Structures are given as C-alpha cells and as structure tokens.
Amino acid sequence: MNYNFKQEVQKPERFVGGHRLCAGCGAGIAVRAVLRALNPEDKAVITNATSCLEVSSFLYPYTAWQDSFIHSAFENAAATCSGVEAAYNVLKRRNQVQETYKFITFGGDGGTYDIGFQSLSGAMERGHDMVYVCYDNEAYMNTGIQRSSATPRFANTTTAPRGQVSYGKQQNKKDMTEILAAHNIPYAAQTTFIGNFQDIHEKARKAIYTEGPCFLNVLAPCPRGWDYPTAELAELCKLAVDTCVWPMYEVENGTWRLTCEPKRKLPVTAFLEKQGRFSHMFRKGNEWMLEDAQNYVDEKWQKLLSHCV
Amino acid sequence: MIRKASEINETSPWQELTPGGEIYEGGTSLLVNTGDWRTETPLVNAEKCKLCMLCILYCPDSSIRVQGSQELKLDLLHCKGCGICAEVCPFGAITLGREER
DSSP: OOOOHHHHTTSOOSBOSOOOOOTTOHHHHHHHHHHHTSOTTSEEEEEEOSSHHHHHHEETTEEOBSSEEEOOOSTTHHHHHHHHHHHHHHHHHTTOOOSOEEEEEEEEHIIIIITTHHHHHHHHHHTOSOEEEEEEOSSBTTTTOBOOTTSOTTOOOSSSOBSSSOBSOOSOOOOHHHHHHTTTOSEEEEEOOOTTSHHHHHHHHHHHHSSSOEEEEEEOOOHHHHTOOGGGHHHHHHHHHHTTSSOEEEEETTEEEEEEOOSSOOOTHHHHTTOGGGGGGGSTTOHHHHHHHHHHHHHHHHHHHHHBO | OOOOGGGOOTTSOGGGSOGGGOOOSSOGGGGSOOGGGOSSEEEEOTTTOOOOOHHHHHOTTOOEEEETTTEEEEOTTTOOOOOHHHHHOTTOOEEEEOOOO
C-alpha cells in the first residue's frame, strides 16, 4: 500500500477543532489519524463510550464530528455500534440505504479494558463488521486520574497513590490486544503516533476495510494524567515504542507480526523518567521498582517475539 | 424547534430545543472559541517551513491546514497552544511566543 501522507492530510477533516479536549490531548490525534484512513466518499457512524473524548467532542449543540455520532452509556459502546450495524444491513438489503457506511467505535481504556469489556467481547464474538478503537491513556482521566486495569504498575493515580505506605498501582497492565486477538477476529493491532503516521494509518485502513470485527489499540498520552509538558507528546510515543513498553504489532487472521521494531532497545527508564507519575521510582531506595518494571517489559517483549513470524 | 446550532444559546426556551438533544449538522464545534485557552501562540516562519506537513498530523485540534499548497495556515480560533507542532517540526519553523491581543 502506498502511503502519501501529504495527500492524506489534505483530505477534508472529519474531526474538527473547537472540541474541549485538553491542550495536547492524544485522543484528538488518535481520532483524526483513524478517520483519515476512511475513503472520503464513504460515510461513517461513530459510536462513543463515555470518555474524555465523548464529553469533550459532543456538547449540545456543538459536535466536533462531521459524521453521524451516537453515545448511549459507558459500558455498551460496542453493543450500540453492533446494533446500528445490524440495522444498516437490514436497510441495505431492503434498498433503503444506498451509501456505504463504516462503523467505528471509540472508547477510552476505562470503557474498553474495564467497563465496556463485556459488550466489546460480545460484539467481537458476534462478528459485526465494525472497528473498535481504544485510545489508551492508561487511567480514568475524565473523572480525575483514577487507576484502571490499563494503568501500568507503579504509576501514581488518585485511587492508587504513591506515599509512605503505597507505591502507586500494584498490579501490572492488562494486555487487551492479546485478549482481543484471542477472540480470533480477522484483525487486531496496537499502535501509536510515530514518525509520519504510516503505521497508524495502515492499521486503521486495514481495520476499517477488513470485513468483520476489528480492534485497534492506540496509546494516547495524557499530559494531565501522565504529568509531562504538553509539547512532548511525540517524544513520549517514540520512547514507548523504543523501550518496548508499547510494542507495535498486528494480528491478522491469527498471524502475529511486528510492524515496527526499535533499532536499539532502550532501557525502560528512558520512558519512565519523562513522566511525573513515575517520578517516585527514581528516589533512593526504590531501585527495585525500576528493576521490576524492566523485567516485566523484557518478559512481555520476549513473549511477543515468540508469537511473531 | 430550533435546529441550527448557531441559533441555540443559553436563552433558548427548552420547548424550542431539538428532542433528545439531537444535533442535525456536522462539525458545529467550529463555532466554539477554544483559542482563548491559549497562553502561548505558535508562529510559523515561512522561510524555514519546508511544508513537510508533519505538524498537521500531530495537531489535536485540527488547527493547521495548508493554504493553496503554498503555506501553513493556523486556525487560532481553535488552537490551544499545546506546542506539539513546534516540537515535531524538523526545521524549527514553528516557535511559541506571547501574542499581542
């Protein structure tokens, strides 16, 4: 597939400005990147789980979406989308709709890893022709940075705070992409914002235009929750990939493939030291935390390599 | 019933609002000024800019466009001044600074 991003960025914008996401929010970038992969002539129905994105992009009477948009609750975004898709199929069969529609769901990590997990699993199992995109910012940022099952170990959150008796979140992050791949869906991938966005663009395109249920997990940094200066988003994403904290891979019909291998694998501290939520790991006496985090990443990386062709 | 977002405001009577809070147009958030959140403003140096368009990809607010494929156009009504564009620019063509208002 030829990727000409200069052509891509000049497509009409499907997610416009004026939404109330924080300055420097990764969610807006993720949405723009995914929607850019749509053919301009195709229409889309966007379903949204309750999230930062939902409360910021759709405030009556202002919508940041050029496409149809539906939100019903936190836990049922995938179920809502599958219902719309099923209704569309009926209308199409009866010739009451002529245009091609694509069905895309956006959820945060809370709405995907935790609260919306059952409806997502159900929709994937039923085989609807839809894409579920998780923009993973690793905590419940919308309500004030509470820990979710996507929060990595040791991260400081308001419900898993660091202090004298606690060291932040105690458990490791759930591996959602692997869980979705285990649903035996045609396409599951994880990605983030790197270089000229070729990786996220190609994955979004495959996910949208592959028939059947597809899943895309996008690491979307949150300046508030991760505690870093807003301008450093691109650098953080690059470090997440180079340290193998966030490996870029895809699972297409059961075949695992790494899409972006770091030229030189960096120590995980390079990623952690940029973020205030991990700053306690660098205090004297807490060296075991850094060691533990490094071991965990290495273990996961080796396991991933053994899956990949 | 008032259907146009531009005509709905705090003084619109509830009987006149769309049922279920439905919105009948796309992209109405363009009417909202989020530019006043900004503390620092990006400035493009047209001489240094090679029009590589990387900044457009990274903008969370869809606030950078190419005008007539000749130069970058910043949408300062919506730019929140996060500074990601200045950081990703390989040519140092975007700088952040104070804006006279």
